[in-house]
Amino acid sequence: MLLTGSVLLSSCGREEEDNDAIVLRVCNWEEYMDLGDWDEEETIDLESGDILGVNPLYEDFEEWYYENYGVKVKVEYSCFGTNEELYNMLTLGDEFDLVCPSEYMIMKLMTEDWLVPYSDGFHDEEAENNYYVRNVSPFIKEKFDGHEINGESWSEYAAGYMWGVTGMLYNPDEVDEEQVNSWDCLRDPAFYRRITIKDNVRDAYFPAVAAIKRDKLTDAAFTSGDDYAQQLEAEMNDTSEETVEAALEFLQDTKDVAYSFETDSGKADMVTGKVVANLQWSGDAVYAMDQAEEDDMYLAYSVPEECTNLWFDGWVMLKRGINGDPGKQAAAEAFVNFMSRPDNAVRNMYYIGYTSTIAGGTDGDEVYEYVEWTYGAEDDEEDISEYDLGWFFGDEEAVLEAPTEQLSRQLFAQYPPEEVMDRSSIMQYFDTEANARINRMWINVRCYNIRKMPVWGWCIIAVILLGAAGGFALSRRKKNYEL
Numbered sequence: 001m002l003l004t005g006s007v008l009l010s011s012c013g014r015e016e017e018d019n020d021a022i023v024l025r026v027c028n029w030e031e032y033m034d035l036g037d038w039d040e041e042e043t044i045d046l047e048s049g050d051i052l053g054v055n056p057l058y059e060d061f062e063e064w065y066y067e068n069y070g071v072k073v074k075v076e077y078s079c080f081g082t083n084e085e086l087y088n089m090l091t092l093g094d095e096f097d098l099v100c101p102s103e104y105m106i107m108k109l110m111t112e113d114w115l116v117p118y119s120d121g122f123h124d125e126e127a128e129n130n131y132y133v134r135n136v137s138p139f140i141k142e143k144f145d146g147h148e149i150n151g152e153s154w155s156e157y158a159a160g161y162m163w164g165v166t167g168m169l170y171n172p173d174e175v176d177e178e179q180v181n182s183w184d185c186l187r188d189p190a191f192y193r194r195i196t197i198k199d200n201v202r203d204a205y206f207p208a209v210a211a212i213k214r215d216k217l218t219d220a221a222f223t224s225g226d227d228y229a230q231q232l233e234a235e236m237n238d239t240s241e242e243t244v245e246a247a248l249e250f251l252q253d254t255k256d257v258a259y260s261f262e263t264d265s266g267k268a269d270m271v272t273g274k275v276v277a278n279l280q281w282s283g284d285a286v287y288a289m290d291q292a293e294e295d296d297m298y299l300a301y302s303v304p305e306e307c308t309n310l311w312f313d314g315w316v317m318l319k320r321g322i323n324g325d326p327g328k329q330a331a332a333e334a335f336v337n338f339m340s341r342p343d344n345a346v347r348n349m350y351y352i353g354y355t356s357t358i359a360g361g362t363d364g365d366e367v368y369e370y371v372e373w374t375y376g377a378e379d380d381e382e383d384i385s386e387y388d389l390g391w392f393f394g395d396e397e398a399v400l401e402a403p404t405e406q407l408s409r410q411l412f413a414q415y416p417p418e419e420v421m422d423r424s425s426i427m428q429y430f431d432t433e434a435n436a437r438i439n440r441m442w443i444n445v446r447c448y449n450i451r452k453m454p455v456w457g458w459c460i461i462a463v464i465l466l467g468a469a470g471g472f473a474l475s476r477r478k479k480n481y482e483l
Contacts, residue, residue, distance in 0.1 A: 020072060021072035021073055021074040022071065022072065022073045022074070022327050022328060022331050023073075023074050023076060024073050024074070024075050024076070024097050024098065024328065024331045024332060024335060025075075025076045025078075025095065025096045025097045025098070025321060026058065026075055026076070026077050026078070026096065026097065026098045026099075026335065027077075027078050027079065027080055027086065027089075027094075027096040027098070027099045027100070028077070028078075028079055028080075028099070028100045029079060029080065029081075029100060029313065030079040030080070030081055031079075031352060032079070032100070032162070032313075032348075032352055032354075033056070033057055033058065033077075033339075033348060033351070033352070034053045034056070034057045034344075034347040034348050034350070034351035034352070035053075035056045035057075035351070036053040036054050036055040036056050036057070036059075036060075037053070037054070038052055038053045038054065040052070042350075044346065044350060044370060044373060045373075046346075046366055046369040046370065046373055047365075047369055048364055048365060048366055048369060049343075049366075051343055051346055051347060051350075051366070051370075053347050053350075053351065056077070057338075057339065057344060057347060057348070058075040058077045058335075059075070060338075060344075061073075061075060061334075061335055061338045061339075062074065062075055064338055065331065065334055065335075065338070068129060068334075069330075069334070071327070071331070073331045075335070078096075080099075082200075083101050083102050083104070083105040086099060086101055086105065087101075087105065087108070090114070090318070090320075095318075095320055095321050096318055096321050097317060097318060097321035097322055097328055097331075097332050098315055098316070098317055098318070098321070098332045098335060098336070099315075099316060099318060100161055100313050100314065100315050100316075101313065101314070101316065102311060102312065102313050103154075103311055103312045103313075103314070103426060103427075104202065104427060104428070104429045104430075105429075106154065106157070106158050106312075106314055106316055107149050107154075107428065107429030108429045109316060109318075110149040110150070110152070110154075110157055111149055111150065111429065113319075114318055114319060114320075115157045115316050115317060115318065115319065116157075116317040116318065116319050116322045116329065117152075117156045117157050118155075118156065118157065118159065118317070118333060119329065119333060121333075122159075122333045122336075122337075129334065129337055129338075130337055131337045131338070131340040131341045131342070131358075131363055132159050132336055132337050132340035132358075134362040134363055135340055135341075135342055135345075135358045135359060135360050135361065135362055135363055135367075136159075136160060136340070136357055136358060136359065137357055137358065137359035137392050137393065137394065138359070138394040139391055139392050139394075139421070140160045140163060140312070140357040140359075141155070143310070143312070143426070144158065144160060144312075144314075147426065149429075154314070157316055157317075158314035158315065158316050159314055159315045159316075159336045159340070160312055160313075160314045160357030161312075161313045161314055161315055161339065161356070161357060162283070162312070162313045162348075162352070162354040162355060162356060162357065163310070163311065163312045163313070163354075163355055163356075163357050164281055164282035164283050164310075164311060164354060164355055164414075165281075165282050165303060165308040165309060165310055165311070165416055165420070165421075165424060166203065166206070166207070166279065166280070166281055166282070166303075166308055166309040166311070167279075167280065167282065167285065167301055167302055167303040167304065167308060167413070168180040168185065168277055168278070168279060168280070168301070168302045168303075168304065169266070169267075169270055169277070169278045169279075169280040169285045169288055169289075169299055169300075169301055170276060170277040170278070170299065170300055170301075170302060171270065171273070171276045171277070171297075171299055171300075172298065172299070172300045172408075173298075174194075174276040175276050175277055177300070177302050177408070179191075179277075180277055180302045180304065181302060181304055181305050182211065182214060182304050182305060182306060183207035183208075183210045183211040183214075183304045183306055184211045184214060185277065185304075186207060186208075186211070186250075186254045186257070186258070186279065187211075187250060187253040187254045187256075187257050188257065189257060191257060191258075191276070191277060192257050193257070193258075193259045194259060194275050194276045194277065195257065195258055195259060195275055195276070195277045195278065196258055196259050196260050196261070196262045196265075196266045196269060196275050196277075196278045196279065197254055197258050197261055197262075197279045198261070198262065198263070198266075198279055199260075199261035199262055199263050200263070201438055201439065201441075201442040202427055203279070203309070204251055204254075204261070204442070204445070205247055205251075205438060205441075205442075206236065206309045206427055207279060207304070208246075208247040208250040208251050208254075209235070209236055209238060209243060209247055210236065210304065210306040210307050211250055211306070212243070212246045212247065212250055213235055213238075213306070214306050216235065217232070217235065217306040217307055218305055218306060223423070228422075229422075229425075232307060232423065232425050233425045233426060233428075236307060236309075236425040236427065237425075237427060237428045237430075239430060239434035239437060239438060241437065244437050244438060244441050245441075247441060248441045248444055248445060251441075251445040252444075252445055255445060259274065259275045261446070262278075266278040266279070266280055266284075266288075267280070267284055267287060267288040267291070270288050270292065270299060271288055271291050271292045271295070271297065271299075273297075280301075281311075282301070282354075282355070282413040282414060282416075283352070283353050283354030283355065283413075283414075284353075285299075285301045285413045286353045286354075286410045286413050286414055287353045289301070289409055289410050289413070290353070290410070298405075298409070299409075300408040300409055301408060301409060301410075301412055301413040302408065303416060303420050305423075306423075307423045307424065307425050308416075308420065308423065308424045308425070309424070309425065309426075309427055310421070310424035310425060310426050311426070311427075312357070312426075314357075315335075315336045315339075317329060317332050317333075340358050341363065341364075342358060342360035342363055342364040342365070342366040342367050343364065343366045345358035345360070345366070345367055346366050346367060346370045349367075349370065350370070355414045355415065359392060359393045359394060360393075361393065361394070361395065367393075368389070368393055368395075368398060371389065371400065371411075371414075371415070372400055374410075374411075375387075375400065375402050375403075375406050375410065375411040376400055376401060376402060377401045377402055377403050381403055383403065383404045383405075384401050384402060384403060384404060385401075385402060385403075385404045385406075385407055386399050386400070386401060386402075387399065387400045387401075387402045387406070387407065387411060387415075387417070388417065388418065389415055391418040391421065392415055
C-alpha cells in the first residue's frame with residue numbers, strides 16, 4: 001500500500017512539473033519508432049560508438065529538447081494503422097501537432113490545406129541542431145524537392161522519415177527469379193493458390209498497371225528516353241477508363257489465382273510455407289527474411305523489370321494542432337530533427353526494419369556504418385561482391401563488400417541498386433474523379449467476379465428468376481381474382 005501511495009505521489013509531482021511544458025501531440029504508424037528496452041546483447045557496436053535503445057525515443061527527445069533549448073516539452077505519443085484511419089481521425093476532430101503519413105496522404109493533406117509549412121529556420125544548414133537538412137539522403141531530397149502540389153514542393157511541408165519500394169518476396173527453393181521478374185506473375189496459373197497480393201487498392205493497382213503496360217515499359221526506346229522518369233511516372237499514374245478497366249480484368253484474374261489478398265499475413269504465410277511468393281513492401285520483406293532465417297529458411301526479394309513503386313512516409317505539421325503557436329512549431333520541428341540525428345535514425349531502422357531517409361555524413365557516419373555492420377562481409381568470407389550505395393549516400397566511396405547472397409536478400413531490399421531505383425515511380429494522389437473510378441474498380445475486384453460465372457451458374461440463376469417471376473404472376477392473379 002505504501003508503494004502504491006509513493007507511485008501516486010510521484011505521478012502527481014510529474015503532473016505539476018509538466019503544467020508549464022509544451023504538449024506536443026505526435027501520431028505515427030504502429031510499431032514505427034524505437035521504444036527502447038533493448039537487451040545489452042542488442043548493442044550496435046559501431047566504429048563511431050555504441051548504440052543502445054534504453055528509453056522510447058520520444059522520451060529521450062523530451063530530455064534533449066530541455067537540455068538544448070531550456071524549454072520543457074511533453075510528448076503525447078499515439079498511433080494509427082492506415083493512412084485512411086489517420087485521415088478519418090483528423091476529419092472526426094482528433095487534434096495532433098505532428099503526424100507521419102505516406103506520400104499520397106501527404107499530397108492529399110497539402111491539397112486540402114491541412115498543413116503548416118516548415119519554417120525557414122528548419123532549412124538552415126548552419127543551425128547546430130538541424131540534423132534533417134544536413135543528413136537527408138540527396139536521393140530523397142531530390143524527390144521531395146522535385147514533386148509539387150499546387151506549385152509548392154513536398155519539401156516545404158514534409159520531412160522524410162522512412163522509404164522503400166515494392167517487389168516480390170519469394171522462396172528460391174520453389175521459385176526461379178525469372179518467374180517473379182514481371183508483375184504478371186500475380187496472375188500466372190503456375191502460382192495457383194501459392195501467391196498473395198496486398199489487400200488495398202493502391203498497392204494492387206500499381207502492379208496491375210505495370211503488367212498491362214509491360215511491353216511499353218520495357219521497350220528500349222521508352223527506357224532510354226531523355227524524359228524516361230517523367231514518362232514512367234505518367235504511365236504509372238494513368239487512371240483513364242481504358243486503363244482502369246484493363247486493371248480490373250488483371251486483378252480479377254489475379255483473384256482467381258491468388259491464395260489471398262492480405263494486409264499483414266503475407267510475411268507469416270511465406271515463413272510457414274503456405275505460399276511461395278508474395279507482393280511485399282521492402283521493409284516487411286526484410287522482416288520476413290530475418291524470421292525465416294532463424295529456421296534456416298532463406299527467402300529472396302526481387303523487383304520486377306517493368307518498374308517499382310517508390311513510397312515515403314514523412315513528418316508533417318497540422319494547422320489545427322499547431323494553431324499558430326510558435327512554441328509548438330519549434331518543438332515539432334525539433335522533434336523531426338532529433339529523429340533525423342544519424343544515431344537515432346539507426347535506432348529506428350534497427351527497431352522497425354525499414355530504411356531511414358537519413359544518410360548521415362555531415363553529423364556522423366553511423367548510418368553507413370550500421371549498413372556495413374549489418375550486411376558487410378566477414379574477413380574470412382570468400383563469396384563476396386561489391387555493392388554500390390553511392391547513389392543513396394551521395395558518396396562515390398560508399399561501396400560495400402557484402403556476401404554475394406545479399407544481392408537478392410535483405411541488403412537488396414533495403415537499398416536496391418541504382419538501376420532498380422532508376423525504374424522506380426511514385427504513385428500520385430488521385431483527384432476525386434479518378435479516385436471514384438478506381439474505388440469502383442476495386443469494389444468489383446473484391447466482390448464476386450460475375451464475368452467468370454460458369455454456364456451452369458447462369459442456368460441456376462435463370463431458373464430462380466423464372467420461378468420468382470412465376471410466383472409473382474400467380475400472386476398477382478390471385479389478388480385480382482379475390483378483388
